[in-house]
Amino acid sequence: MSRTTISLGLLVLLGCCLAGCAANTTSYVRDDVDFSYIRRVAVYPFVNRSQDPQAAPRVYSIFQAELLQHDALRTIDLGETLGGLQALRLDPAAVLAPEQIVALGKQLGVDGIFFGDVDDYGLERASGDRVYSVTFTFSLAETETGSVVWQSTVHDDGTSLWRKLFGGGTASLHDVSRSAIADALETLF
């Protein structure tokens, strides 16, 4: 076997390992929307479908921090959003119809509203190991018509190539969540 073939084989193997460690993201962006007009946004309270009762507010906090890093958007505080929901007598746990999104957008003076679902958040047993694993779904609705213009589902866990080869602890839940959120938002910005 030639040296070139061995090198190529190793590269392919490494590529496969790295691909296995990257976050798994599926996203949808509407092509016909001009995102530049979305300047001020709200983040709706996240829906928690995981077993950790504190997962939604924790992921919400990281999501807000990640949004803050993108200077393109001005994000309003959760208290302001909840105040708007109260004024419109909307339940924070309810799924909003497009006309309710439009009304909330007017109430809050925002161009877009982010929504989030925390599907998995916690320890997962994989190949005998326990690793932190998260699955989130985020979406953005514009408030002129209430339609969804971006959606991303992301799954990530605390494994890494290094850990698989040499052992070691799982990445923290915070780091896994942050990485997943950053990957999801990368498909938007």
Added chain:
Amino acid sequence: MTRRPGMRDLSTGLALALLVSLVAPAAAGRLVAPSPGEGRAGALVFLDSWTETVLPLPVAELRLDAERQLEVALQLSGRTVVMTDGLMRLAGVRRVRSAAALSPRFLADLRDLLGIDELVIVQLIVEPQRLLMLARSLDTAQGLVWQLWQAEEPVGTLLLGDDLDAGRAALLDALTRALRSVSEGGRVAAPDPERPRALLLPATPIGCSLQEGLLATHVLLARAAGDGRAAYVDPAYAAAVLLDAGLDPRRLDGEARALLSRTFDAQVVARPILMAYGSGPLATPRAIGNDPDERIGPRSLVSSFWLALQDVDLRDGTLVNGADLYVQHQGRTGWFGQVDRTSLLTRLQDATRTLWHDYRTSLEDI
């Protein structure tokens, strides 16, 4: 931490005893006569027992001991002191139920009726293995923080044993050591009026206890005030302004923002959020099924803190700055068998320092 039978009853009893001891005027009043022109300090002692901690000592007695020692410590630092029972003579006018919300009206009463210009608040948190002291002094005119102290003292495991006298002695010894910092700190001058005022709300705990929230707020406030760039309004005072108006400090809606802006002439309020504190994986609720040997304390080998700090613009409710930090500290056994026993308070201070640095850097980038 496992739940023990009757623990809830005990906690309720402790809370009641504390409340009674706070509001009942002492038989022998120790109110110091006012001296014209002399700055006086009032002092309040609050005692919190950590969640589900068994404390086999009379709470009122312990609080009295703490008060006596605090009085000496404050007098040694050159203050003329009015102790809690003297302050509680005002209780007929206004009661103080918690150091987490100091009503502006109460501070005004201290200033106007007792001539007190400085209020020293000491919060003691007693755990089976350690005593935590959080103390701060603030001016009664504007609620600005003047000085902060914090101490963590190990008390061994005597409190859980049968020997109450030994446990009490260990606790008092720890208390003396903790309060020494108050007497050594001395009085400080009021903040420079030229310095801008800043607002920091009490930390919102998510999945953490109120006491942990108090601890995080205090340490963060110490870091912020120590920065020297601004004079900080006491978080409990800022929160009380909202609570007195029937508003929730954790929920900054338009009304709450307008009130803060109007009262403190501020444009921005910083809001800390505490999402993890202590040891153990985040996915496991701390109180359920944790091995008692892994209980949080100076002997813990693994600790994690998750803190966020966000600046909210009081004019339009937008987030203008923020930092988010998760830090895990793993103590290791060295080559010669020594175990890293860095205290939880020290670790929290380290985490807060990093958070504050990130926050300031982010602010300067704007």
